[in-house]
Every structure is written in C-alpha cells, then in structure tokens.
Amino acid sequence: MPFSTKPTTMIAKREDRRAKAKRALKSLAIAVAVPFSLTMVTVILFGSGHNYRAVHKPFWFPPLWFIHLASLGSSFLMGFAAWLFWADGGFHTQSYALSFYIVQTSLSIVWDPLVLVIGAVWLGLFFCVIHFGSLFACYRSFRRVNPFAKDLTKPCLAWVAYFTLVNYKLVYL
Numbered sequence: 001m002p003f004s005t006k007p008t009t010m011i012a013k014r015e016d017r018r019a020k021a022k023r024a025l026k027s028l029a030i031a032v033a034v035p036f037s038l039t040m041v042t043v044i045l046f047g048s049g050h051n052y053r054a055v056h057k058p059f060w061f062p063p064l065w066f067i068h069l070a071s072l073g074s075s076f077l078m079g080f081a082a083w084l085f086w087a088d089g090g091f092h093t094q095s096y097a098l099s100f101y102i103v104q105t106s107l108s109i110v111w112d113p114l115v116l117v118i119g120a121v122w123l124g125l126f127f128c129v130i131h132f133g134s135l136f137a138c139y140r141s142f143r144r145v146n147p148f149a150k151d152l153t154k155p156c157l158a159w160v161a162y163f164t165l166v167n168y169k170l171v172y173l
Contacts, residue, residue, distance in 0.1 A: 024087070031083035032076055035105050039075040043068045046113035055173050061166055064116075070163075074156045075108060078135075081142055081152035090145035097141035104134040108160075121170045128164040135160055 049064045062070070082101050085091065091098050107127050115124035135157050143150040 028083050032079040035075040035079040036072060038109050039072050042109050042112050043071065046117045049116040051119040052116045055170065057173065070159050071108060074159050077152045077156055078105065081149040084146045084149040085142050088146045090141065094141050097138060100134045100137040100141065104131055104138060107131040107134065115167065121167060125167045125171055128160065128167045132160045132164055
C-alpha cells in the first residue's frame with residue numbers, strides 16, 4: 001500500500017499559516033506601537049502645556065488631557081490604517097503615500113512642544129494646515145487600496161480639522 005503524504009501536507013500548511021499570522025501580528029504591533037510610542041513620549045516630555053493653560057479660552061476649547069488623548073488615538077488609528085494599506089501592497093504601488101504618512105506623523109508629534117511649550121501658535125497653525133493636507137493625501141491614497149484604512153483616517157481628519165480651528169483661535173487670544 002502506498003504511503004500517503006496528505007496528513008503531513010496539512011500539518012505543513014497549518015504551520016505555514018501560523019508562521020504568517022505571527023509575522024503579520026509582529027508587523028501590526030510595530031506599525032501601531034512606533035507612532036503611538038512617539039506620541040506618548042512627546043506627551044510625557046512636553047505635555048504640561050503651561051502656555052495653553054494660562055490662556056483664557058472659550059468654552060469649546062478642549063482640555064489638555066483631551067488633546068493628549070485624541071493625539072494618542074489619532075496616532076494609533078493612523079498606524080493601524082498604514083499597516084492595512086501596507087498589508088495590501090499599497091506602499092509598493094503608491095510609494096509617495098509613505099512620504100505623506102511620515103509627514104503627517106512627524107507633524108502630529110511636533111505640534112505639542114511647538115505650541116503648548118514654546119508658544120509658537122503661528123507656526124503651529126501652519127503645521128496644522130500642512131498636517132491636514134498630508135492626512136487628506138493619506139486618505140486619498142488609502143481609499144484606492146483598502147476601504148477600511150480609508151475609514152480609519154476619517155476621525156483623524158476630523159480631529160485635525162477641529163484642532164486647526166482651535167489653533168487658529170489661539171493666534172487671536
């Protein structure tokens with residue numbers, strides 16, 4: 001009677017799927033942890049916001065804790081969206097999207113110390129406008145490759161639009 005390789009083939013396929021799943025989880029963890037950690041470090045180092053607290057603000061201005069929480073949430077969502085985009089081959093087919101993602105991540109990290117610590121609100125407003133533009137470019141790129149990644153960028157766009165309005169109002173306070 002001939003020897004069957006079916007059971008060993010099934011085991012090999014199962015092990016291959018597990019290995020792929022482990023690699024995917026590792027890459028997801030890195031894609032989310034890096035921007036989230038950079039944002040967290042920025043909040044810890046520069047999050048006191050003495051200048052922001054000292055300004056008499058309208059009622060619709062977010063408290064400092066909410067600014068930090070929304071920034072962390074936004075960095076998490078964008079890291080996850082970028083990973084989905086990457087997993088579907090988006091950065092290979094649209095290499096310029098990586099530039100937009102790096103720009104938006106950098107600007108989201110730089111804004112906190114720039115405005116809340118240094119008090120450079122005009123420059124912060126300029127950065128907010130560029131940040132919104134780079135986020136919108138990510139949105140358009142992600143839309144073409146992964147609809148779920150596109151949807152994850154929508155709350156980030158709303159947050160940066162609102163935050164640009166807050167920054168604009170800070171200029172005239």
